[in-house]
Amino acid sequence: QTGQVLAMVPDLGGDGRDEMVICAYKGDGNGSNDGIAYVVFGDGALASGNLSTAADVVIEGSGTTDAEFCRSVDTAGDYDGDGDNDLVVGAHQETITIGSSSYSDAGGAYVFASLASSMSVADATVTLTGNAASLNFGRSVAGGGDFDGNGTDDVIVGASGYDSPATNAGGAFLWYGPIASGTYTLDEADFAVTGVFSSDALGGQLAFAGDTDADGFDDFLVGATGWDMGTSGSSYGGTWLIRGSGE
Numbered sequence: 001q002t003g004q005v006l007a008m009v010p011d012l013g014g015d016g017r018d019e020m021v022i023c024a025y026k027g028d029g030n031g032s033n034d035g036i037a038y039v040v041f042g043d044g045a046l047a048s049g050n051l052s053t054a055a056d057v058v059i060e061g062s063g064t065t066d067a068e069f070c071r072s073v074d075t076a077g078d079y080d081g082d083g084d085n086d087l088v089v090g091a092h093q094e095t096i097t098i099g100s101s102s103y104s105d106a107g108g109a110y111v112f113a114s115l116a117s118s119m120s121v122a123d124a125t126v127t128l129t130g131n132a133a134s135l136n137f138g139r140s141v142a143g144g145g146d147f148d149g150n151g152t153d154d155v156i157v158g159a160s161g162y163d164s165p166a167t168n169a170g171g172a173f174l175w176y177g178p179i180a181s182g183t184y185t186l187d188e189a190d191f192a193v194t195g196v197f198s199s200d201a202l203g204g205q206l207a208f209a210g211d212t213d214a215d216g217f218d219d220f221l222v223g224a225t226g227w228d229m230g231t232s233g234s235s236y237g238g239t240w241l242i243r244g245s246g247e
Contacts, residue, residue, distance in 0.1 A: 141157050
Protein backbone atom coordinates (compact mmCIF):
# COMPACT_ATOMS: atom_id res chain seq x y z
CA GLN A 1 0.00 0.00 0.00
CA THR A 2 2.96 2.34 -0.47
CA GLY A 3 1.76 5.79 -1.44
CA GLN A 4 -1.90 5.44 -0.45
CA VAL A 5 -1.12 7.80 2.43
CA LEU A 6 1.39 10.62 1.94
CA ALA A 7 2.05 14.23 2.85
CA MET A 8 4.10 17.22 1.91
CA VAL A 9 5.35 18.73 5.16
CA PRO A 10 7.16 21.99 5.96
CA ASP A 11 10.94 21.93 6.25
CA LEU A 12 12.03 19.25 8.74
CA GLY A 13 15.73 19.37 8.00
CA GLY A 14 16.37 23.08 8.50
CA ASP A 15 17.61 23.66 4.96
CA GLY A 16 14.65 25.74 3.80
CA ARG A 17 13.17 22.98 1.63
CA ASP A 18 9.97 21.07 2.31
CA GLU A 19 9.88 17.28 2.54
CA MET A 20 7.79 14.33 1.31
CA VAL A 21 6.51 11.65 3.67
CA ILE A 22 5.39 8.45 1.95
CA CYS A 23 3.62 5.79 3.99
CA ALA A 24 3.71 2.04 3.55
CA TYR A 25 1.30 1.17 6.33
CA LYS A 26 1.23 -2.49 5.28
CA GLY A 27 5.02 -2.61 5.21
CA ASP A 28 6.86 -5.25 7.21
CA GLY A 29 9.26 -3.04 9.16
CA ASN A 30 9.76 -4.70 12.54
CA GLY A 31 6.81 -7.06 12.06
CA SER A 32 4.07 -8.15 9.67
CA ASN A 33 2.07 -5.12 8.47
CA ASP A 34 3.37 -2.99 11.31
CA GLY A 35 4.10 -0.17 8.85
CA ILE A 36 6.91 2.05 7.59
CA ALA A 37 7.21 5.81 7.02
CA TYR A 38 9.67 7.09 4.41
CA VAL A 39 10.84 10.70 4.55
CA VAL A 40 12.43 12.16 1.41
CA PHE A 41 14.12 15.50 1.99
CA GLY A 42 13.66 18.28 -0.52
CA ASP A 43 16.86 18.53 -2.52
CA GLY A 44 18.02 20.23 -5.68
CA ALA A 45 19.31 16.84 -6.85
CA LEU A 46 16.10 14.94 -6.04
CA ALA A 47 15.52 12.15 -8.55
CA SER A 48 13.29 9.11 -9.01
CA GLY A 49 14.28 5.95 -7.19
CA ASN A 50 13.30 3.04 -5.02
CA LEU A 51 12.32 4.22 -1.53
CA SER A 52 14.71 1.76 0.07
CA THR A 53 17.56 3.84 -1.34
CA ALA A 54 15.94 7.21 -2.09
CA ALA A 55 14.49 7.87 1.37
CA ASP A 56 16.61 9.97 3.70
CA VAL A 57 14.76 8.73 6.79
CA VAL A 58 13.06 5.37 7.36
CA ILE A 59 10.83 5.04 10.43
CA GLU A 60 9.57 1.56 11.23
CA GLY A 61 6.63 0.43 13.36
CA SER A 62 6.73 -1.25 16.73
CA GLY A 63 6.63 -4.84 15.52
CA THR A 64 2.97 -5.30 16.47
CA THR A 65 1.28 -7.34 13.74
CA ASP A 66 -1.14 -5.20 11.69
CA ALA A 67 -0.43 -2.03 13.68
CA GLU A 68 -0.43 -0.06 10.38
CA PHE A 69 2.02 2.62 11.46
CA CYS A 70 1.75 5.56 9.04
CA ARG A 71 -1.93 5.02 8.28
CA SER A 72 -1.98 8.77 8.91
CA VAL A 73 0.74 11.43 8.78
CA ASP A 74 1.06 15.20 9.00
CA THR A 75 3.35 17.95 10.12
CA ALA A 76 3.22 18.52 13.87
CA GLY A 77 4.29 22.09 13.16
CA ASP A 78 6.64 23.35 15.82
CA TYR A 79 4.85 21.66 18.71
CA ASP A 80 7.73 22.09 21.16
CA GLY A 81 8.53 25.71 20.33
CA ASP A 82 12.20 25.14 19.49
CA GLY A 83 11.97 26.82 16.08
CA ASP A 84 12.06 23.57 14.05
CA ASN A 85 9.14 21.74 12.42
CA ASP A 86 8.28 18.25 13.60
CA LEU A 87 6.40 15.18 12.35
CA VAL A 88 3.37 13.27 13.69
CA VAL A 89 2.50 9.74 12.50
CA GLY A 90 -0.46 7.56 13.47
CA ALA A 91 -0.77 3.78 13.95
CA HIS A 92 -4.48 3.19 14.45
CA GLN A 93 -4.27 -0.57 15.04
CA GLU A 94 -1.38 -0.53 17.50
CA THR A 95 -1.73 -2.71 20.59
CA ILE A 96 -1.20 -0.52 23.64
CA THR A 97 -0.05 -1.85 27.01
CA ILE A 98 -0.94 0.14 30.11
CA GLY A 99 0.23 -1.42 33.33
CA SER A 100 -0.57 -5.13 33.13
CA SER A 101 -3.32 -4.72 30.51
CA SER A 102 -2.97 -4.79 26.73
CA TYR A 103 -5.56 -3.28 24.40
CA SER A 104 -5.68 -4.41 20.77
CA ASP A 105 -6.38 -1.74 18.16
CA ALA A 106 -6.24 0.96 20.84
CA GLY A 107 -3.94 2.89 18.52
CA GLY A 108 -1.16 5.40 18.91
CA ALA A 109 0.31 8.56 17.45
CA TYR A 110 4.00 9.43 17.52
CA VAL A 111 5.60 12.86 17.40
CA PHE A 112 9.19 13.06 16.17
CA ALA A 113 11.12 16.22 17.07
CA SER A 114 14.31 15.03 15.38
CA LEU A 115 15.06 12.60 12.58
CA ALA A 116 17.84 10.13 11.85
CA SER A 117 18.34 7.88 8.84
CA SER A 118 16.99 4.77 10.59
CA MET A 119 14.36 5.00 13.32
CA SER A 120 11.35 3.32 14.89
CA VAL A 121 8.38 4.41 16.98
CA ALA A 122 10.58 3.87 20.04
CA ASP A 123 12.48 7.02 18.98
CA ALA A 124 9.39 9.25 19.17
CA THR A 125 9.75 12.28 21.41
CA VAL A 126 6.07 12.19 22.37
CA THR A 127 3.80 9.12 22.29
CA LEU A 128 0.02 9.57 22.42
CA THR A 129 -2.16 6.48 22.86
CA GLY A 130 -5.64 5.11 23.17
CA ASN A 131 -6.55 3.52 26.49
CA ALA A 132 -9.10 0.86 25.51
CA ALA A 133 -9.48 -1.80 22.83
CA SER A 134 -10.69 -0.93 19.32
CA LEU A 135 -10.51 2.86 19.69
CA ASN A 136 -8.45 3.18 16.49
CA PHE A 137 -6.76 6.22 17.98
CA GLY A 138 -4.38 7.54 15.32
CA ARG A 139 -6.73 6.88 12.40
CA SER A 140 -6.07 10.53 11.57
CA VAL A 141 -3.57 13.11 12.81
CA ALA A 142 -3.12 16.83 12.27
CA GLY A 143 -0.72 19.51 13.42
CA GLY A 144 0.67 22.87 12.50
CA GLY A 145 -2.15 24.97 13.93
CA ASP A 146 -2.36 26.99 17.13
CA PHE A 147 -5.84 26.25 18.51
CA ASP A 148 -5.33 27.96 21.87
CA GLY A 149 -3.39 30.95 20.53
CA ASN A 150 -0.38 30.58 22.83
CA GLY A 151 2.14 30.87 20.00
CA THR A 152 3.05 27.15 19.85
CA ASP A 153 1.56 24.60 17.46
CA ASP A 154 -0.84 21.93 18.70
CA VAL A 155 -1.45 18.28 17.76
CA ILE A 156 -4.81 16.58 17.16
CA VAL A 157 -5.43 12.82 16.93
CA GLY A 158 -8.65 11.14 15.79
CA ALA A 159 -10.08 7.97 17.35
CA SER A 160 -12.88 6.82 15.06
CA GLY A 161 -13.73 3.88 17.34
CA TYR A 162 -14.17 5.93 20.52
CA ASP A 163 -17.24 4.69 22.40
CA SER A 164 -18.57 7.74 24.21
CA PRO A 165 -21.36 8.86 24.21
CA ALA A 166 -22.27 5.91 21.95
CA THR A 167 -20.53 2.88 20.44
CA ASN A 168 -18.04 4.01 17.77
CA ALA A 169 -19.24 7.59 18.04
CA GLY A 170 -15.60 8.56 17.59
CA GLY A 171 -13.66 11.54 18.83
CA ALA A 172 -10.83 13.99 18.21
CA PHE A 173 -8.30 14.75 20.94
CA LEU A 174 -6.06 17.81 20.97
CA TRP A 175 -2.90 18.57 22.95
CA TYR A 176 -1.74 22.16 23.32
CA GLY A 177 1.91 22.79 22.53
CA PRO A 178 4.46 22.79 23.93
CA ILE A 179 4.12 19.10 24.81
CA ALA A 180 6.75 17.74 27.18
CA SER A 181 8.52 14.54 26.15
CA GLY A 182 6.76 11.40 27.33
CA THR A 183 3.72 9.17 26.86
CA TYR A 184 0.13 10.37 27.27
CA THR A 185 -3.25 8.64 26.93
CA LEU A 186 -6.23 10.31 25.27
CA ASP A 187 -7.83 11.10 28.62
CA GLU A 188 -4.94 13.54 29.19
CA ALA A 189 -5.81 15.62 26.10
CA ASP A 190 -6.35 19.35 26.63
CA PHE A 191 -9.44 19.47 24.40
CA ALA A 192 -11.76 16.84 22.94
CA VAL A 193 -14.81 16.67 20.71
CA THR A 194 -16.86 13.50 20.21
CA GLY A 195 -19.52 12.13 17.92
CA VAL A 196 -23.12 11.88 19.02
CA PHE A 197 -24.63 8.70 17.59
CA SER A 198 -23.50 5.09 17.32
CA SER A 199 -21.09 4.53 14.40
CA ASP A 200 -20.62 8.25 13.64
CA ALA A 201 -16.86 7.48 13.47
CA LEU A 202 -15.97 11.11 14.18
CA GLY A 203 -12.24 11.62 13.85
CA GLY A 204 -11.79 9.56 10.72
CA GLN A 205 -10.17 12.62 9.13
CA LEU A 206 -8.70 15.83 10.55
CA ALA A 207 -7.12 19.01 9.23
CA PHE A 208 -6.15 22.36 10.65
CA ALA A 209 -8.01 25.05 8.71
CA GLY A 210 -6.13 28.19 9.73
CA ASP A 211 -7.90 31.09 11.42
CA THR A 212 -11.18 31.04 9.49
CA ASP A 213 -12.91 33.70 11.59
CA ALA A 214 -9.91 36.01 12.12
CA ASP A 215 -10.15 35.87 15.92
CA GLY A 216 -6.49 35.01 16.48
CA PHE A 217 -7.04 31.28 17.08
CA ASP A 218 -6.58 28.53 14.48
CA ASP A 219 -9.54 26.26 13.78
CA PHE A 220 -9.75 22.63 12.66
CA LEU A 221 -11.97 20.40 10.55
CA VAL A 222 -13.11 16.97 11.68
CA GLY A 223 -14.99 14.40 9.61
CA ALA A 224 -17.49 11.75 10.68
CA THR A 225 -17.92 9.30 7.82
CA GLY A 226 -20.73 7.34 9.46
CA TRP A 227 -22.87 10.28 10.60
CA ASP A 228 -26.51 9.88 9.62
CA MET A 229 -28.31 12.50 11.74
CA GLY A 230 -29.48 9.78 14.09
CA THR A 231 -31.41 7.83 11.44
CA SER A 232 -30.55 4.22 10.72
CA GLY A 233 -28.51 2.89 7.83
CA SER A 234 -27.89 6.14 5.98
CA SER A 235 -24.26 7.05 6.78
CA TYR A 236 -24.44 10.38 5.00
CA GLY A 237 -21.26 11.56 6.68
CA GLY A 238 -20.42 15.10 7.71
CA THR A 239 -17.64 17.57 8.40
CA TRP A 240 -17.51 20.08 11.25
CA LEU A 241 -15.44 23.20 11.78
CA ILE A 242 -14.26 23.54 15.37
CA ARG A 243 -13.22 27.10 16.13
CA GLY A 244 -10.15 27.78 18.23
CA SER A 245 -10.37 29.35 21.64
CA GLY A 246 -8.04 30.69 24.28
CA GLU A 247 -9.81 28.64 26.95
